[in-house]
Each structure stands twice: as C-alpha cells, then as structure tokens.
Amino acid sequence: MSQTVVLVGTRKGCFVLESDEDRRDWNVRGPYCEGWPVYHAVHDAQTGAIYAAAASEWHGAGVWRSTDLGETWELSSEGLSYEDDGGQKLSKVSGLTVAHGRILAGAENAGIFESRDGAKTWSLLSTLEGMPGREGWNDPKNQPPGHLGLPAILPHPDDASHFWAVVQGIGIFETTDDGASWTPRNKGLRADWPLEDPEVGYCVHKLVMSPVDTQRRYQQNHVGMHRSDDGGMSWTEITEGLPTEFGFAAATHPHDKETFYVIPLDPGHGRVMPEGKAAVWRTRDAGSSWERLHQGLPQRDAHLGVLREGMAIDARDTPGLYFGTSTGQVFASVDEGDSWTEIASYLPAISSVEVAVLD
Amino acid sequence: MADLHLPGTLPPLFNGLPRRLDVDATTVDEAIAQLDERWPGLRDRLCAEGPTLRPHIHVYVDRERAGLDTELAASSRIDVIAAISGG
Numbered sequence: 001m002s003q004t005v006v007l008v009g010t011r012k013g014c015f016v017l018e019s020d021e022d023r024r025d026w027n028v029r030g031p032y033c034e035g036w037p038v039y040h041a042v043h044d045a046q047t048g049a050i051y052a053a054a055a056s057e058w059h060g061a062g063v064w065r066s067t068d069l070g071e072t073w074e075l076s077s078e079g080l081s082y083e084d085d086g087g088q089k090l091s092k093v094s095g096l097t098v099a100h101g102r103i104l105a106g107a108e109n110a111g112i113f114e115s116r117d118g119a120k121t122w123s124l125l126s127t128l129e130g131m132p133g134r135e136g137w138n139d140p141k142n143q144p145p146g147h148l149g150l151p152a153i154l155p156h157p158d159d160a161s162h163f164w165a166v167v168q169g170i171g172i173f174e175t176t177d178d179g180a181s182w183t184p185r186n187k188g189l190r191a192d193w194p195l196e197d198p199e200v201g202y203c204v205h206k207l208v209m210s211p212v213d214t215q216r217r218y219q220q221n222h223v224g225m226h227r228s229d230d231g232g233m234s235w236t237e238i239t240e241g242l243p244t245e246f247g248f249a250a251a252t253h254p255h256d257k258e259t260f261y262v263i264p265l266d267p268g269h270g271r272v273m274p275e276g277k278a279a280v281w282r283t284r285d286a287g288s289s290w291e292r293l294h295q296g297l298p299q300r301d302a303h304l305g306v307l308r309e310g311m312a313i314d315a316r317d318t319p320g321l322y323f324g325t326s327t328g329q330v331f332a333s334v335d336e337g338d339s340w341t342e343i344a345s346y347l348p349a350i351s352s353v354e355v356a357v358l359d
Numbered sequence: 360m361a362d363l364h365l366p367g368t369l370p371p372l373f374n375g376l377p378r379r380l381d382v383d384a385t386t387v388d389e390a391i392a393q394l395d396e397r398w399p400g401l402r403d404r405l406c407a408e409g410p411t412l413r414p415h416i417h418v419y420v421d422r423e424r425a426g427l428d429t430e431l432a433a434s435s436r437i438d439v440i441a442a443i444s445g446g
Contacts, residue, residue, distance in 0.1 A: 075372055
C-alpha cells in the first residue's frame with residue numbers, strides 16, 4: 001500500500017504527517033530541524049530526500065536535509081551567501097523548488113541559489129541583474145516589516161533552464177537561459193498603487209501551473225485572483241465571486257486544469273479567514289464561478305490564517321487537499337474539498353504544507 | 360589555552376562538538392576559524408557576511424563584550440551567548 005506524507009514547516013521546526021492511500025488516519029512525527037523556524041519543506045521525488053529551508057534568529061539561514069523521511073537531519077549553508085556579490089545580506093531562504101535533478105532556493109535579499117549535490121553545497125545562480133526595479137528592491141529603506149525576497153520559483157516541467165521567479169512586491173520574471181537573462185511577465189495584473197514602471201510593481205503572493213496544461217497558470221495576488229491561458233504572457237482577473245481579493249495560498253487540481261483552490265483572507269492587518277468562519281474556495285470553471293467549501297471546517301470564532309506555501313494537493317486519482325494554519329492546525333480533504341477533517345491540532349504556527357505520495 | 364564556552368544550540372548541529380573546549384588562538388576570529396576547521400560550517404552559524412558576528416550572537420572575553428578582532432590571552436575565558444530572540 002502506498003504512503004501519503006505531508007511535510008509541515010512551522011515556526012518551531014519541521015513535522016512529518018504520515019498516512020496510507022486512504023488518508024483517514026494520520027501519525028504526526030516531529031519537531032525536527034532542532035526547532036528552527038522552517039519556511040518551506042519539500043520532498044524530492046527522485047531521491048526521496050526532504051529539504052527544509054530554515055533561518056535561526058541566532059545561527060542564520062540554511063537548508064536541512066534528511067534522506068530517511070525525517071528520522072535524521074543535517075544542515076548546510078555552504079555557498080548560501082552573497083559574500084562575493086556586492087555585499088548583500090542573506091537573511092533567509094524563503095522557498096525551495098526541486099526540479100530536473102537540482103534544488104533551487106529563493107532567498108531574501110532576492111536571489112536564486114542552486115544545489116546539485118542534494119543541498120550539501122550551494123552556488124549563486126542569479127540576482128536578476130538588470131531587471132526594472134532591481135536597484136531598489138534590496139534597499140533597506142524600501143523594505144516592509146517582513147522584508148522583500150524571492151520566495152517562489154516555478155519550473156518548466158520539460159526544460160531545466162526555463163523557469164519563473166517571483167520577487168515580492170515586484171512581480172514575476174521569466175528566464176529561458178537558466179537565469180542569465182530575464183523578462184518581466186506581469187501583463188494584465190492589477191496594482192492599486194502608483195507604478196513608476198508598468199512592467200513591475202505587482203504583489204504576487206502565489207503562482208501555480210496546471211500539471212495537465214503548462215500554459216494554464218493561476219495566481220493569488222495581493223489584489224485579486226488571476227488566470228493565464230498563455231503560459232504567463234498575460235493575465236486576466238477572476239476575483240468576482242470570492243469574498244475578498246486577498247489571500248496567500250493556492251493550489252491547482254492535478255488532473256483538471258479548470259479546477260483551482262484558494263483561501264481568501266481579510267486584507268487588513270488581520271489576514272485571517274473572513275468573519276471567523278473557515279473556508280476554502282473552489283472553481284471548476286477556471287474562475288468563472290466559485291464555491292465555498294466549509295463542511296468539517298470550524299464556522300465560529302475561527303480566525304485562521306494560511307500563508308503562501310500553506311496549501312498543497314496530492315496527485316492521487318481523487319486528490320487530497322491539505323492546508324495548515326497560522327495557529328497550528330492541519331486540515332485535509334479526500335473528496336476534492338467537499339468535506340474536511342483536522343489531522344493535526346496543536347502544531348506551532350505553520351509556514352508551509354507540501355505533500356508526497358510514496359509507492 | 361583560552362577557555363571557550365558555547366551555547367547549547369550549537370552541539371546538536373555538529374557531531375562531537377562539546378559545550379566547552381580549550382583553544383589556542385590570539386583573537387576571537389582565530390578561535391572561530393579553529394572551530395570551523397574541526398567542525399566545518401560552524402563559522403556560518405556564528406558569523407554573517409562582512410564578516411561580522413551575527414546580530415544575536417554575543418561574545419564576551421573575560422566578561423567584556425567582544426568582537427571578532429578582540430585579542431585573547433592564554434588564560435582568557437570566552438563566552439559565546441545566543442542572546443534574546445523572542446518566544
């Protein structure tokens with residue numbers, strides 16, 4: 001029987017949740033990574049390793065790795081530094097992407113590092129030199145309290161040198177030559193603030209690609225939900241029907257490009273689910289209409305937040321959907337979001353949720 | 360030999376690293392470099408780009424706040440402290 005493994009990155013370490021293919025009963029292991037704040041934990045389907053991007057307030061940023069599903073861990077930050085690139089500071093590794101036999105790490109200040117030896121050593125791949133806004137986005141006086149970084153890299157499934165990077169508060173950039181050159185890809189996005197350059201200045205919270213159609217993309221933006229049907233060359237807003245235009249997490253259905261999930265949040269300081277009622281929202285028609293999914297989720301006094309990497313979907317025939325909250329609950333659905341159960345209740349504040357199916 | 364004391368957050372990261380050890384070094388920087396030779400990567404856990412001590416890593420030499428270039432005597436006591444970082 002195959003195994004379902006959910007990796008949960010939290011403010012106090014990484015946790016591993018295990019179940020079988022029914023995904024009804026779960027075992028929780030952890031905390032791992034010595035309780036370091038973990039921003040994103042991912043599974044490498046090719047090698048079976050787990051990688052966890054972390055940053056200790058005392059001991060700096062690094063990537064933990066485990067080759068035995070979390071039983072033992074090692075930490076490395078060798079090469080994770082801007083020392084040789086103009087003296088920028090690397091405060092954390094924000095997001096990890098495993099693709100084409102290597103690991104890409106998005107960092108703050110904004111930059112991309114790669115590892116080709118299973119996260120033992122790293123080298124700087126790009127800081128997006130020459131892009132509009134590049135000179136200002138690492139300037140401390142332009143930084144919000146959470147700082148700007150490069151939290152997400154979306155790989156092309158067939159071409160290792162072709163990927164997209166998100167710079168917080170700036171937008172999406174595409175490279176087709178492994179980071180040697182870049183092009184902004186933000187056409188059609190909305191900004192509710194003045195832009196010095198219309199090509200950049202967009203606040204992309206989460207970017208996802210349909211596994212069945214690489215041209216189909218969705219994004220949760222600071223202002224609105226958007227869809228692309230042309231590989232991210234242009235974007236169309238699909239917010240109508242959602243309770244708010246704001247949120248962080250998003251997930252695409254693994255077998256149906258028209259189905260997409262988001263978790264709308266109040267856009268003010270709270271950034272929690274509206275009215276204290278937990279819900280995930282689903283479209284089955286690429287954003288023309290939305291359904292509120294709440295069966296099994298708390299509908300009273302539930303002021304839950306979910307961050308950028310806080311929702312994941314597995315690739316089983318009937319996919320399982322998982323999200324983790326800023327108050328330490330993990331909820332799962334095995335009927336495509338129609339109903340939910342709480343599979344972990346008292347974890348530390350959750351930064352990331354990823355899922356792997358192991359044969 | 361200077362008497363070096365490390366915070367409890369470090370030994371779990373490096374196989375065989377004790378909380379307390381003797382070092383034969385003339386500066387704090389040199390002491391950290393010696394540790395990094397025996398436990399590769401340890402310098403990164405204490406120092407940031409610059410190089411400089413990480414903001415919440417405080418070093419005291421003979422009870423006085425020290426930096427990387429602080430000189431050590433043969434009888435010095437070095438305390439490396441993981442300082443306040445919140446809850």
